[in-house]
Amino acid sequence: MASSGAAQISVTEAALLGLLTRGEMSGYDLQRxxxxxxxxxxxPAKSRVYAVLPQLVERGFxxxxxxxxxxxxxxxxxxxxPAGRAALQGWLEVPPGVEPERNPLLLKIFLGDxxxxxxxxxxxRTLHAEATALKRRLEALEANGAAEPYGELTIKFGLxxxxxVIRWSRSAEKELEARVGQAALR
Amino acid sequence: MASSGAAQISVTEAALLGLLTRGEMSGYDLQRxxxxxxxxxxxPAKSRVYAVLPQLVERGFxxxxxxxxxxxxxxxxxxxxPAGRAALQGWLEVPPGVEPERNPLLLKIFLGDxxxxxxxxxxxRTLHAEATALKRRLEALEANGAAEPYGELTIKFGLxxxxxVIRWSRSAEKELEARVGQAALR
DNA sequence: ACCACCATGTAACAGGTTACATGATTAA
DNA sequence: TTAATCATGTAACCTGTTACATGGTGGT
Numbered sequence: 284m285a286s287s288g289a290a291q292i293s294v295t296e297a298a299l300l301g302l303l304t305r306g307e308m309s310g311y312d313l314q315r316x317x318x319x320x321x322x323x324x325x326x327p328a329k330s331r332v333y334a335v336l337p338q339l340v341e342r343g344f345x346x347x348x349x350x351x352x353x354x355x356x357x358x359x360x361x362x363x364x365p366a367g368r369a370a371l372q373g374w375l376e377v378p379p380g381v382e383p384e385r386n387p388l389l390l391k392i393f394l395g396d397x398x399x400x401x402x403x404x405x406x407x408r409t410l411h412a413e414a415t416a417l418k419r420r421l422e423a424l425e426a427n428g429a430a431e432p433y434g435e436l437t438i439k440f441g442l443x444x445x446x447x448v449i450r451w452s453r454s455a456e457k458e459l460e461a462r463v464g465q466a467a468l469r
Numbered sequence: 470m471a472s473s474g475a476a477q478i479s480v481t482e483a484a485l486l487g488l489l490t491r492g493e494m495s496g497y498d499l500q501r502x503x504x505x506x507x508x509x510x511x512x513p514a515k516s517r518v519y520a521v522l523p524q525l526v527e528r529g530f531x532x533x534x535x536x537x538x539x540x541x542x543x544x545x546x547x548x549x550x551p552a553g554r555a556a557l558q559g560w561l562e563v564p565p566g567v568e569p570e571r572n573p574l575l576l577k578i579f580l581g582d583x584x585x586x587x588x589x590x591x592x593x594r595t596l597h598a599e600a601t602a603l604k605r606r607l608e609a610l611e612a613n614g615a616a617e618p619y620g621e622l623t624i625k626f627g628l629x630x631x632x633x634v635i636r637w638s639r640s641a642e643k644e645l646e647a648r649v650g651q652a653a654l655r
Numbered sequence: 656a657c658c659a660c661c662a663t664g665t666a667a668c669a670g671g672t673t674a675c676a677t678g679a680t681t682a683a
Numbered sequence: 684t685t686a687a688t689c690a691t692g693t694a695a696c697c698t699g700t701t702a703c704a705t706g707g708t709g710g711t
Binding site for chain 4: 293294327328354355356
């Protein structure tokens with residue numbers, strides 16, 4: 284088995300190591316890269332990045348070297364080690380689960396009877412707008428042609444997700460409006 | 470404004486208070502209810518439930534009374550207070566955002582070039598199976614007719630989500646298989 | 656004059672998990 | 684006799700966030 288002796292790493296650690304497979308980078312680079320490209324599925328706070336990196340070094344998953352610069356602050360460049368690659372590999376090979384949709388939004392809908400229907404409708408409309416914006420952003424990314432080998436698949440996933448939200452919010456809006464209409468007739 | 474003086478509460482607190490609007494319950498009841506019905510979008514560990522409940526009492530959002538039982542352990546029953554309702558109301562009125570899909574799965578796809586394509590394909594198939602199972606579970610729930618006023622809408626959201634995953638994994642599987650085929654030709 | 660970028664970090668806190676601990680009742 | 688249900692909690696740990704702190708460089 285590949286995972287028998289493999290060290291456990293967290294999602295953030297996997298993400299960091301994953302980016303490091305693309306080349307030597309500083310904490311600053313990593314955080315920026317994560318936030319921009321692909322960043323729609325993973326974006327830790329920078330404080331977290333700077334906290335995790337030394338841990339990776341300590342555990343032997345990366346090495347660091349200081350680069351002295353003239354007109355900017357010095358920086359640490361991190362490089363993944365074979366042990367790091369192995370740990371990442373192990374993580375990648377664990378089958379992912381369909382996350383159980385732990386979504387505050389769902390809770391707000393579920394408890395919808397506790398607020399005015401208009402509030403709910405406005406929530407749904409906000410959601411629709413946000414999903415549409417996400418979709419546009421992803422379409423733009425897709426049009427650029429992904430630099431990453433599997434970037435496209437990731438974007439497509441995001442698009443399916445956005446589309447699902449759009450579909451749902453359209454039908455939900457209609458249904459909520461119908462309920463308001465019925466209430467007015469009583 | 471409704472939220473001006475409203476106390477901040479977390480998602481878990483909102484969920485607990487939300488269930489308490491349905492009636493007096495114990496920690497045990499709450500945890501079980503959350504796990505079953507609707508539980509596909511929210512399911513904290515029981516230790517968390519037992520930790521949060523006394524805090525709610527301390528903050529004046531709920532009251533508790535002990536019920537002495539004969540053939541079972543005694544229990545605490547919690548009841549939501551007007552202040553609790555107000556806090557919940559405030560939380561419900563904050564517009565929800567489209568969560569940025571912080572999904573480990575996405576990361577695994579994104580870094581797909583680091584594992585054998587077969588591993589990726591197997592991941593995608595697992596996902597497909599899980600999404601299908603979720604879909605079936607939700608359809609069964611839907612057929613039962615929801616007890617909660619807005620239960621149906623919640624279920625529909627879950628169905629759209631499941632459907633999106635199914636659609637994506639079907640197309641992803643095809644594409645990955647094609648890549649493997651191409652690689653074999655080289 | 657002001658803002659964004661480069662670059663790293665600390666401190667305080669929030670929110671959550673797993674594993675451990677206990678122990679009677681009841682249905683298969 | 685074995686397992687699930689009822690019922691509550693503690694301890695240790697992990698992961699993550701926001702806010703604070705510092706300070707030069709380079710463009711508008």
